[in-house]
Amino acid sequence: MGSAMDERVDFLVIGSGIAGLSYALEAATHGTVAVFTKAEFAESNTTYAQGGIAAAVGEADSWELHEHDTLVAGAGLCDPNAVRHLVRSAPDAIEWLMETGARFDRENGDPDNPLALGREGGHSRHRIVHHADKTGWEIERAVTNAARANPRITVYEHAFVTSLLTAQGRCVGARVMLPIGERKVLARATLLAAGGCGMMYTHSTNPRVATGDGIALADAIGATIANMEFMQFHPTTFYHPQMRGFLISEAVRGAGATLRNHLGTRFMYDCDPRLELAPRDVVARAIDAEIKRLNTWCVYLDTTHLPPERLAEEFPTIGAKLAEAGIAMHKHWIPVVPAQHYSCGGVVTDLDGRTSVPGLYAAGEVASTGVHGANRLASNSLLEAMVFGRSAADAGAHEPAPSEDVDDRPVPHSIPENDAIAIRRQLQKLMTDHVSIVRTDAGLKQAKKGIEKLIKSYDAAPVAPFSVYALETRNLLVAARHVVEGAAARRVNVGLHYNEDLT
Numbered sequence: 066m067g068s069a070m071d072e073r074v075d076f077l078v079i080g081s082g083i084a085g086l087s088y089a090l091e092a093a094t095h096g097t098v099a100v101f102t103k104a105e106f107a108e109s110n111t112t113y114a115q116g117g118i119a120a121a122v123g124e125a126d127s128w129e130l131h132e133h134d135t136l137v138a139g140a141g142l143c144d145p146n147a148v149r150h151l152v153r154s155a156p157d158a159i160e161w162l163m164e165t166g167a168r169f170d171r172e173n174g175d176p177d178n179p180l181a182l183g184r185e186g187g188h189s190r191h192r193i194v195h196h197a198d199k200t201g202w203e204i205e206r207a208v209t210n211a212a213r214a215n216p217r218i219t220v221y222e223h224a225f226v227t228s229l230l231t232a233q234g235r236c237v238g239a240r241v242m243l244p245i246g247e248r249k250v251l252a253r254a255t256l257l258a259a260g261g262c263g264m265m266y267t268h269s270t271n272p273r274v275a276t277g278d279g280i281a282l283a284d285a286i287g288a289t290i291a292n293m294e295f296m297q298f299h300p301t302t303f304y305h306p307q308m309r310g311f312l313i314s315e316a317v318r319g320a321g322a323t324l325r326n327h328l329g330t331r332f333m334y335d336c337d338p339r340l341e342l343a344p345r346d347v348v349a350r351a352i353d354a355e356i357k358r359l360n361t362w363c364v365y366l367d368t369t370h371l372p373p374e375r376l377a378e379e380f381p382t383i384g385a386k387l388a389e390a391g392i393a394m395h396k397h398w399i400p401v402v403p404a405q406h407y408s409c410g411g412v413v414t415d416l417d418g419r420t421s422v423p424g425l426y427a428a429g430e431v432a433s434t435g436v437h438g439a440n441r442l443a444s445n446s447l448l449e450a451m452v453f454g455r456s457a458a459d460a461g462a463h464e465p466a467p468s469e470d471v472d473d474r475p476v477p478h479s480i481p482e483n484d485a486i487a488i489r490r491q492l493q494k495l496m497t498d499h500v501s502i503v504r505t506d507a508g509l510k511q512a513k514k515g516i517e518k519l520i521k522s523y524d525a526a527p528v529a530p531f532s533v534y535a536l537e538t539r540n541l542l543v544a545a546r547h548v549v550e551g552a553a554a555r556r557v558n559v560g561l562h563y564n565e566d567l568t
């Protein structure tokens with residue numbers, strides 16, 4: 066493989082989740098697109114999304130109500146223009162997805178009926194468009210098939226983007242490690258759609274690819290990153306001492322599930338008048354407090370009062386996974402704990418996904434568009450990824466051709482994987498102990514010191530052959546530093562940020 070500019074495309078996309086592929090499909094109407102994705106095509110947070118996509122498409126709904134609910138969840142820190150762009154574009158985005166091939170549930174299962182709409186915490190109306198409890202899988206299936214069929218889109222799997230290329234202050238592409246060697250790819254517009262960073266915590270609903278790479282790539286070229294302290298923890302992740310946790314969708318609470326401690330008490334009565342349908346941060350903090358108060362491992366989600374046939378129809382995937390652990394939803398309480406779920410902050414963009422670095426765009430979970438403010442309203446993230454991803458593609462079409470006079474920038478080195486494993490474990494413990502649902506000033510200081518020490522250890526470790534795991538670990542450290550710095554700087558408790566010393 067040559068070492069100079071090996072490839073030139075109009076649009077370069079980093080990531081093949083909903084943000085990357087919505088962008089790619091739109092960008093292909095303007096030019097050639099290369100999508101680089103570090104694992105298999107469909108391995109992304111998108112694939113694991115269960116509940117659905119929020120859109121005011123119901124009879125009794127309106128974009129104004131969706132806007133109101135989004136602003137309330139964001140606790141005063143949303144960008145109202147971004148929210149309006151999101152909610153007004155939502156019905157079109159659903160149409161676009163269906164035209165692209167996504168199938169959504171209809172009322173009473175009849176294809177001629179209107180869309181069946183679920184309701185989740187913080188939504189004042191039924192407005193969650195879904196495909197049973199595997200909506201993300203269905204969306205990813207549809208956009209993946211459409212991208213594969215598009216002759217202007219080339220998708221490279223197991224293609225790890227190690228750094229962004231710049232020339233005279235512009236982003237002009239990226240350096241990518243492919244199974245056949247390294248390539249430099251020049252593009253007029255580069256989209257960061259690298260998803261979240263859940264792997265910085267011990268418990269996360271995210272898959273293994275969520276390692277904050279997009280944050281670190283943007284950080285390395287000086288793009289503005291903000292609001293990373295607003296880390297959403299999903300209140301109800303299946304807890305089992307031996308099995309890997311998985312998400313018990315909010316839709317289960319929407320269907321009427323109740324939360325109980327091991328004594329059977331419905332503790333949400335003492336926390337919030339909206340009970341189990343209070344916003345996620347409220348429910349997550351309530352569970353965290355209850356677990357600490359009773360010194361237990363978990364609390365329980367009770368679905369035993371719901372009709373078994375309804376549970377089977379609406380939650381087939383969750384039901385099947387629980388059955389592997391010997392739990393029947395209609396008979397047993399489900400043990401649950403909160404786990405890291407979604408990063409509201411990220412690389413700051415405008416309404417067209419432009420970052421502070423010309424030529425570089427961001428969409429999806431890696432971006433901070435202003436939509437979520439201090440807390441994301443449930444099911445707004447797939448929507449945001451799609452809406453801003455598609456706007457970014459249209460904006461990118463106007464970017465100039467990239468210069469070949471690329472800056473020489475040092476690229477992080479790999480270290481032995483055993484060292485990387487030890488560093489990642491320590492990072493996860495630091496973040497889980499000090500930078501999760503409830504924070505303190507002393508804990509944040511300790512986390513900051515610990516992360517700086519881990520970055521030094523990484524940089525001082527011997528250079529080893531290329532390792533995705535090692536470079537991801539370096540990226541997680543950079544992303545975690547943003548979370549801690551954001552949390553330390555935020556001197557008021559708002560939305561997802563809760564520091565005990567500020568109350």
Ligand SMILES: Cc1cc2nc3c(=O)[nH]c(=O)nc-3n(C[C@H](O)[C@H](O)[C@H](O)COP(=O)(O)OP(=O)(O)OC[C@H]3O[C@@H](n4cnc5c(N)ncnc54)[C@H](O)[C@@H]3O)c2cc1C
Nearest residue numbers: 080081082084103109110111116117226260429430444447
């Ligand atoms: C369990 C679960 C349930 C959820 N449920 C919902 C829901 O019901 N509704 C909702 O709106 N949201 C939900 N979310 C959130 C939502 O799924 C994500 O926010 C959204 O899918 C993010 O899409 P994305 O395209 O930004 O990132 P992702 O879908 O995570 O895609 C990121 C892509 O970037 C690639 N990548 C990363 N780094 C690199 C690199 N260095 N080089 C090359 N490629 C790279 C990854 O391999 C991946 O392909 C859920 C999330 C989880 C984890």
